[in-house]
Amino acid sequence: MAPLPFLGVSLASAAAVYGAGIAVGNEYLYFASYTVAQYIVLATAWNILGGYTGYVNFGTAGFFAVGAYTSVVLHKTVNLPLLIMIPVGGLVCAVLGLAMGYLTLRLRGVFFAIATLAMAIVLHTLVVNWSFVGGARGAYIIRPREVMFFASYSEYLFAVMLLLAALAVAIARWVERSRLGRGLAAIRDDEIAAECSGVPTLKLKLVATTLSGFLMGIAGAPFPYYVSYVDPAGAFNLAYGVNSIAMPLIGGMSSWVGPLIGALLLGTLQQVATVTISSAANLLLVGVLLVVFVTVAPNGIVGLLQKVRGQSGARKKQNG
Amino acid sequence: MAEILLSVVGVGKRFGGFTALEGIDFQVRRGERVGLLGPNGSGKSTLVNCVTGTLRNEAGEIIFRDERIDRLTTHQRIRRGIARTFQIPRPFASMTVRENVEIALLYAGAPAGNERVPHGATEDDAHHILEEVGLQAKADERSGSLTQVDLRKLELARAMAAHPQLLIADEAMAGLSMGEVDEILALLMRLNQAGVSIVMIEHIMYAVMKFSERIAVLVAGRKIADGDPQSVIADPEVQRAYLGE
Amino acid sequence: MDVTLNLLINAIVAGILLGGFYAAVSIGISISFGMLDIVNIAHPTFIILGSFIAYIVNLHMGVDPILVTFLLSPAFFALGVGMYSWYYVAFERRGREALSGLAFFFGILFIGEVALLLVFGVDYRTVNAPYIGPTLEWGAFNLPLRLFVPFLVSVGMVIAVQLFMTRTFTGRCILAVSQNQMALQLMGANPQRIKAIAFGLSIATAAVAGAFLIIIQPIEPSIGREYIGRVFAVCVLGGMGSIPGTLLAAIILGVAESFTATFYGPSWAPAVSFGILLLTLAIRPAGLLGR
Numbered sequence: 001m002a003p004l005p006f007l008g009v010s011l012a013s014a015a016a017v018y019g020a021g022i023a024v025g026n027e028y029l030y031f032a033s034y035t036v037a038q039y040i041v042l043a044t045a046w047n048i049l050g051g052y053t054g055y056v057n058f059g060t061a062g063f064f065a066v067g068a069y070t071s072v073v074l075h076k077t078v079n080l081p082l083l084i085m086i087p088v089g090g091l092v093c094a095v096l097g098l099a100m101g102y103l104t105l106r107l108r109g110v111f112f113a114i115a116t117l118a119m120a121i122v123l124h125t126l127v128v129n130w131s132f133v134g135g136a137r138g139a140y141i142i143r144p145r146e147v148m149f150f151a152s153y154s155e156y157l158f159a160v161m162l163l164l165a166a167l168a169v170a171i172a173r174w175v176e177r178s179r180l181g182r183g184l185a186a187i188r189d190d191e192i193a194a195e196c197s198g199v200p201t202l203k204l205k206l207v208a209t210t211l212s213g214f215l216m217g218i219a220g221a222p223f224p225y226y227v228s229y230v231d232p233a234g235a236f237n238l239a240y241g242v243n244s245i246a247m248p249l250i251g252g253m254s255s256w257v258g259p260l261i262g263a264l265l266l267g268t269l270q271q272v273a274t275v276t277i278s279s280a281a282n283l284l285l286v287g288v289l290l291v292v293f294v295t296v297a298p299n300g301i302v303g304l305l306q307k308v309r310g311q312s313g314a315r316k317k318q319n320g
Numbered sequence: 321m322a323e324i325l326l327s328v329v330g331v332g333k334r335f336g337g338f339t340a341l342e343g344i345d346f347q348v349r350r351g352e353r354v355g356l357l358g359p360n361g362s363g364k365s366t367l368v369n370c371v372t373g374t375l376r377n378e379a380g381e382i383i384f385r386d387e388r389i390d391r392l393t394t395h396q397r398i399r400r401g402i403a404r405t406f407q408i409p410r411p412f413a414s415m416t417v418r419e420n421v422e423i424a425l426l427y428a429g430a431p432a433g434n435e436r437v438p439h440g441a442t443e444d445d446a447h448h449i450l451e452e453v454g455l456q457a458k459a460d461e462r463s464g465s466l467t468q469v470d471l472r473k474l475e476l477a478r479a480m481a482a483h484p485q486l487l488i489a490d491e492a493m494a495g496l497s498m499g500e501v502d503e504i505l506a507l508l509m510r511l512n513q514a515g516v517s518i519v520m521i522e523h524i525m526y527a528v529m530k531f532s533e534r535i536a537v538l539v540a541g542r543k544i545a546d547g548d549p550q551s552v553i554a555d556p557e558v559q560r561a562y563l564g565e
Numbered sequence: 566m567d568v569t570l571n572l573l574i575n576a577i578v579a580g581i582l583l584g585g586f587y588a589a590v591s592i593g594i595s596i597s598f599g600m601l602d603i604v605n606i607a608h609p610t611f612i613i614l615g616s617f618i619a620y621i622v623n624l625h626m627g628v629d630p631i632l633v634t635f636l637l638s639p640a641f642f643a644l645g646v647g648m649y650s651w652y653y654v655a656f657e658r659r660g661r662e663a664l665s666g667l668a669f670f671f672g673i674l675f676i677g678e679v680a681l682l683l684v685f686g687v688d689y690r691t692v693n694a695p696y697i698g699p700t701l702e703w704g705a706f707n708l709p710l711r712l713f714v715p716f717l718v719s720v721g722m723v724i725a726v727q728l729f730m731t732r733t734f735t736g737r738c739i740l741a742v743s744q745n746q747m748a749l750q751l752m753g754a755n756p757q758r759i760k761a762i763a764f765g766l767s768i769a770t771a772a773v774a775g776a777f778l779i780i781i782q783p784i785e786p787s788i789g790r791e792y793i794g795r796v797f798a799v800c801v802l803g804g805m806g807s808i809p810g811t812l813l814a815a816i817i818l819g820v821a822e823s824f825t826a827t828f829y830g831p832s833w834a835p836a837v838s839f840g841i842l843l844l845t846l847a848i849r850p851a852g853l854l855g856r
Contacts, residue, residue: 056668117794128832129833196394198429200393
């Protein structure tokens with residue numbers, strides 16, 4: 001399917017979920033679905049760099065929080081509509097991704113990974129020391145009382161995040177099948193051989209970090225409105241870092257389907273576990289699942305499905 | 321005599337205290353077949369890496385088609401017409417054989433400056449190249465599972481996809497049987513007849529002598545001989561340093 | 566004496582003392598990351614684990630925290646050997662350490678933190694030892710024993726590791742692994758066994774350093790995160806696997822953090838290590854004493 005029709009399908013799916021959501025009309029359902037959709041964006045964003053290019057970003061929480069705090073700053077200064085804040089948050093994170101990439105991507109991949117982890121911690125420190133956005137105490141965001149076309153602000157946020165998830169998935173799929181995506185896959189497989197096949201590796205890696213950062217930023221931008229109260233501990237929660245890695249790894253990293261499956265499964269599971277067990281226990285579950293999957297099923301659920309299909313179809317004509 | 325395609329002038333490279341290359345002068349003319357000999361650790365691979373940009377030379381200049389290229393990145397040099405194969409094959413292991421070739425076609429196969437490849441063109445081109453090297457039957461196999469000789473062929477196919485004017489074949493025949501060596505030799509000959517200059521780095525003397533119009537010898541980072549194969553092989557210094565050890 | 570000068574001298578002293586401790590927490594990462602090329606980002610988890618074990622034993626039996634972790638170091642060593650075996654079978658042998666291996670350690674880091682959080686909660690914990698309260702004073706010059714004792718033991722531990730690496734056959738094998746696996750096989754040693762020993766040593770030093778940590782400051786499970794930036798900054802700045810470099814880099818970091826805390830406020834301290842890490846990567850990735 002060509003990119004544009006796929007975007008149509010993707011948006012239609014999001015609209016269908018939205019329709020089902022308002023048919024039920026439960027505020028808690030909006031909140032839970034918002035979180036799952038937010039994880040679809042984060043996992044998809046992470047996978048553009050991690051899965052397609054082979055560079056591990058541990059700093060998802062940092063990007064997410066920068067997106068969120070960009071909205072806080074905008075809210076306190078010019079108070080733009082949310083739909084404008086989202087691309088602004090994305091752009092700020094895109095620049096951050098570009099800067100991180102420029103500083104560390106000429107070195108070995110592990111240095112990039114370590115730098116992203118440390119970066120999240122430093123950004124955390126910066127925000128804690130920045131009294132304008134509330135420092136360690138955090139900041140309250142007053143939601144607009146009503147919003148056009150929607151019954152409530154929660155419903156509006158739910159719709160916005162579904163839209164962002166649909167866009168993120170369509171972008172990831174487009175990247176995957178484009179010349180860019182082929183170049184990224186070559187980098188992942190063998191960077192020196194890629195360069196010797198004419199692939200401008202540094203430029204492509206920078207494009208990937210920038211795009212990945214942008215998508216993480218747009219996932220974070222509506223966050224202050226979602227929680228009404230944002231503090232560094234919440235915005236920089238390591239859970240974002242772990243989930244954005246665990247979801248693609250568990251789903252499968254080689255295509256756009258993997259992060260989507262991973263986010264739907266793990267995101268839903270956590271929503272259920274938070275209600276039924278405790279929030280700390282469900283984070284432990286994510287950690288354990290991550291370790292188990294990387295050890296025994298490195299290609300994730302998609303890889304397992306391909307294996308099963310490969311075995312059953314082995315007698316038929318062999319097809320890569 | 322044909323024009324000079326590649327000119328390496330006074331190139332030097334050090335790793336810490338170790339001098340890997342010193343004062344290397346080396347030229348390749350258009351359409352020429354050159355053998356590059358030297359014992360292990362003599363600097364052959366370092367020279368290849370300096371020419372392709374995987375390493376940066378510290379002294380000297382590298383000129384390709386009248387342009388100084390030694391401050392360009394590797395992919396820029398590849399796009400200007402220099403391709404190489406790797407001593408130890410480096411396939412894109414998660415891709416099929418065809419996709420491996422398509423990467424080079426997509427990123428280096430277009431004429432210089434033209435970034436866009438017409439849609440659908442790459443698949444046909446990949447097919448032709450795979451046919452040329454004899455891998456068309458394995459086009460849809462995963463490159464990670466190829467045999468040694470097929471990996472060597474894939475290396476060549478990927479280099480050919482970059483439409484090079486100069487191909488550096490770094491031990492493209494190591495570990496192959498006699499029959500397979502002849503197969504690769506014939507392939508390189510055909511490429512050369514199509515106008516591609518070839519530098520062959522090889523330990524298999526039979527292949528080097530059969531293939532090369534000229535031979536250069538490196539020992540301990542210096543060039544000790546450069547000339548027609550018979551006289552280079554007869555050179556007492558070459559015999560002492562390399563062949564007779 | 567001038568107040569600023571006074572502050573300055575005490576900041577330098579505190580920084581050097583802190584630096585000695587940073588060397589102890591980082592020496593393990595210099596072994597695992599610097600020498601074995603294993604990117605163990607879960608290293609701080611083992612530091613915190615050591616802290617909590619020292620805390621429990623100290624609380625219930627009153628044993629000196631440093632003594633506790635030294636006595637238990639064979640168990641930590643065995644834990645490290647077990648971890649390496651897992652890592653080797655699942656990732657290194659299959660050439661998957663770059664992505665899956667990194668994710669694996671990230672998972673371990675996370676599991677460790679959450680598990681400790683479930684058991685101990687978010688309260689800050691402290692230990693009791695006779696040297697935690699007193700401070701030696703000479704005029705304006707302060708030497709808190711709470712920092713001085715861990716400093717002495719840390720430096721002793723670093724020197725012991727350096728002697729082990731250079732004077733024993735096993736130690737020289739570990740150094741050989743970091744340079745050339747072929748050379749190691751010529752020495753007749755099994756690389757996996759040597760790496761398992763080295764990784765065990767790396768985890769044991771982390772856990773022992775955990776006791777120093779809980780003496781220096783009260784701890785809670787998520788404090789480990791601050792040490793990710795620190796240990797990698799020290800390892801990279803020190804030249805990836807150079808033990809003298811590790812000590813030097815740790816002292817530089819300690820002094821830099823101490824200055825920052827004194828003149829700008831302690832809440833800025835975690836940013837220092839990241840600054841040093843990024844600067845090193847941008848300017849001299851080989852580190853101070855790099856090969």
